[in-house]
Amino acid sequence: MSPRRSNPQTGPVLVDIAARLLADEGPQALSARRIATEAGSSTMAVYTNFGGMSGLVREMVYEGFARLQSYFSHVAQTTDPVADIALFGRAYRHNALTNPHLYAVMFGGASLAGFSLTAEDRQYGRYTLSTVVECATRCITAGRFRTGDAELVAHQLWTAIHGLVTLELGDYLIAPCDADRVFEAQLTGLMVGAGDALEAATRSVKSSQGRLEKVVEEVRPVPQDDEPAAGRGRPPRRGAPAR
Structure with missing residues (x-):
């Protein structure tokens, strides 16, 4: 278990800064001193909030998925399950474009500075x-998707x-096959x-x-009270019961 955070506002800031540095400059940019300087805090903040650099890197991955889960949790269930599952796709894309620095870390698009994700991290x-599986089940039950897995x-x-x-x-999708048209x-x-x-x-x-606009509006911004951002809407770790 990581140490209790002394300043809950600092943790999310450090995560964003570290992910941006990793995505923009590579693993050589990741150091407690550089991250603290960018955040306007002391290097001790990295250790107080995350127990060290490895904990900070893991938190980037968790925070990225927590933000994705936040969008997914605001996809309301309607009588049209196919529209619902299409909305999950839109929410996924929106989250990636809104948090590109975290997205690169979540799926290994950026080197993790010598830190390797575990099976537990990936299960997380x-x-x-x-929730997408549940929606696909509804599509099958409604007869919109063929019977299957x-x-x-x-x-x-x-x-x-x-x-x-x-x-x-990566800016590979340009006119006439731009990203919106292809999507x-x-x-x-x-x-x-x-x-x-x-x-x-x-x-x-x-x-x-x-x-999609309603989903985006309903997703709360990074909190400013005494609860860390990554703790809200976060999927349970492996072995923890899903709620």
Whole structure:
């Protein structure tokens, strides 16, 4: 267990700064002194908040998934499960584009400065997919997706959208196949590939578009009270019960 944080406002700031340095300058930029200087605090803050650099790197990964989970938790369940699952895709992309520095760390796009993720760390990340699996199950039950493995469907959606987002963050998607155009076509194609009819999928994907703004508005910003940001909406560690 990491030490109790003396200043809850400092932890999230250090996480953001460290992730940005790692993504922009590489692992050589990660040092307690450099991070503290950027944050306007002392090096002791790194050890007080995270127990050391390895704890800070792990916290970057956890914080990235906590922010993703926060968006997912605000995707309301409606009578159109295909629109709901398309909205999960939109929320995933929005989170990546909003937190590109953390996104790179979450999936190994940035070197972790000699720190390796454990199986527990990765399981922690996989937990965020559980709500998408539940939604895929609803799509199957409603007869919109063909009968099959809902978990596999969720993983197919995840890998496809992750690939697009990675290309988008790398500025590979430009006109005439810009990211927005490809993403909209991809969402519809994924729904049809899972078994939905083209007309119904097109209608549901379009309806999900207008719902993203509400999700974004409902996601709370980094807290300024006595609870660390990563603690809110965070998926349970492996072995902890899902609530």
